[in-house]
Amino acid sequence: MAPQPFLSNSAADIELIAQRLQQGGIFALPTETVYGLAADALNPLALEKIFKAKGRPHFDPLIIHISEIEQAENLALTNNTFYTLVQAFWPGPLTLILPKKPCVPDLATANRPTVALRMPAHTTFRRVLEACGRPLAAPSANTFGYVSPTTAQHAFNCLGDSIDGILDAGPCVHGIESTILDISDPSTPKLYRPGPISLQDLERALNTPILNQTTTPKPKEAAPQGLRAPGLLSKHYSPKTPIQLVELGRLKNVPTAPGTAHLYFQAPTELQHAPHVYSLSESGDLREAARLLYDQLRALDLQDYKQIIAEKAPGKELGLAINNRLKRAAKR
Numbered sequence: 348m349a350p351q352p353f354l355s356n357s358a359a360d361i362e363l364i365a366q367r368l369q370q371g372g373i374f375a376l377p378t379e380t381v382y383g384l385a386a387d388a389l390n391p392l393a394l395e396k397i398f399k400a401k402g403r404p405h406f407d408p409l410i411i412h413i414s415e416i417e418q419a420e421n422l423a424l425t426n427n428t429f430y431t432l433v434q435a436f437w438p439g440p441l442t443l444i445l446p447k448k449p450c451v452p453d454l455a456t457a458n459r460p461t462v463a464l465r466m467p468a469h470t471t472f473r474r475v476l477e478a479c480g481r482p483l484a485a486p487s488a489n490t491f492g493y494v495s496p497t498t499a500q501h502a503f504n505c506l507g508d509s510i511d512g513i514l515d516a517g518p519c520v521h522g523i524e525s526t527i528l529d530i531s532d533p534s535t536p537k538l539y540r541p542g543p544i545s546l547q548d549l550e551r552a553l554n555t556p557i558l559n560q561t562t563t564p565k566p567k568e569a570a571p572q573g574l575r576a577p578g579l580l581s582k583h584y585s586p587k588t589p590i591q592l593v594e595l596g597r598l599k600n601v602p603t604a605p606g607t608a609h610l611y612f613q614a615p616t617e618l619q620h621a622p623h624v625y626s627l628s629e630s631g632d633l634r635e636a637a638r639l640l641y642d643q644l645r646a647l648d649l650q651d652y653k654q655i656i657a658e659k660a661p662g663k664e665l666g667l668a669i670n671n672r673l674k675r676a677a678k679r
């Protein structure tokens with residue numbers, strides 16, 4: 348009999364998953380941002396399985412998840428900026444890039460001198476980390492380039508048979524991936540990926556300006572090896588249906604072209620129940636919009652639309668992270 352793909356957060360299932368991870372298995376696990384595909388971060392054979400299952404190119408390094416600060420100190424050269432940010436935001440949706448120590452496999456960092464670390468807040472993920480007693484590398488549990496999974500079913504739809512199992516603990520609360528900040532040179536912190544922790548949150552905590560490097564790199568940087576955050580290719584997080592992105596307020600009507608869906612940030616009340624009209628949040632709430640963004644894109648992808656015209660979110664705080672994902676999803 349084939350193994351049952353879905354596991355629960357019962358003590359028995361957590362123990363089973365932890366043991367199989369210690370033996371080199373790979374499992375989709377919930378975090379507060381998106382579901383991750385986890386493997387023992389110090390076992391190159393297990394890491395190789397992640398790249399294979401996702402179809403992920405080897406130039407794209409992984410985030411290593413930990414449950415204790417001591418683990419970060421074992422894996423990376425920490426600095427004062429790190430401790431300030433940890434105090435303010437860990438555990439939580441913030442990934443920090445630091446110079447790596449030699450024990451980190453080159454496969455995890457794509458041969459870079461730095462390593463990405465995150466201490467997730469999700470209770471279930473933390474229980475697995477503690478039961479396992481070692482750091483876990485975990486990229487989002489989707490096939491490379493596709494929309495990240497925010498439910499166990501999404502992870503199953505993408506990776507189903509090619510992994511050892513999926514722990515279902517319900518939908519993720521944030522719905523978009525962690526903020527990524529490079530503090531390997533603490534004199535100039537650099538934001539690579541906007542996320543649930545905003546640039547303003549980080550600047551307030553550090554009391555210093557942060558270099559925003561979240562836009563699409565210039566052509567001369569375009570070779571993957573030259574990218575600042577190599578996974579942040581201009582096309583990413585993309586459904587199969589083409590998306591056309593328009594400014595906030597530019598979607599005014601119900602769709603007139605056949606096969607077109609309109610995805611509003613918040614559709615006007617009179618259009619909310621019109622056919623082929625969708626909202627990221629009917630109440631105009633940025634948190635809800637972020638939480639439902641990927642679920643909405645996946646749901647639209649399952650219908651027969653030829654195109655989706657999507658409206659940007661208001662361009663502040665979490666809206667910047669939503670628009671960053673929409674922009675990449677729209678890139679052809």
Ligand code: TXA
Pocket residue numbers: 378380381382383384407408409410440442444456459461462463465485486487488523524525526527539575576577578579
């Ligand atoms: O919320 C999240 O961060 C989720 C959950 C599962 O924790 N994980 C996630 O992983 O989004 P992934 O692999 O889909 O995205 C990781 C990003 C990639 O764009 C990668 O290029 C970047 O982090 N990254 C990892 N290590 C890096 C490094 N040393 N330098 C620059 N970028 C790095």
Ligand code: MG
Pocket residue numbers: 486487495
């Ligand atoms: Mg990803």
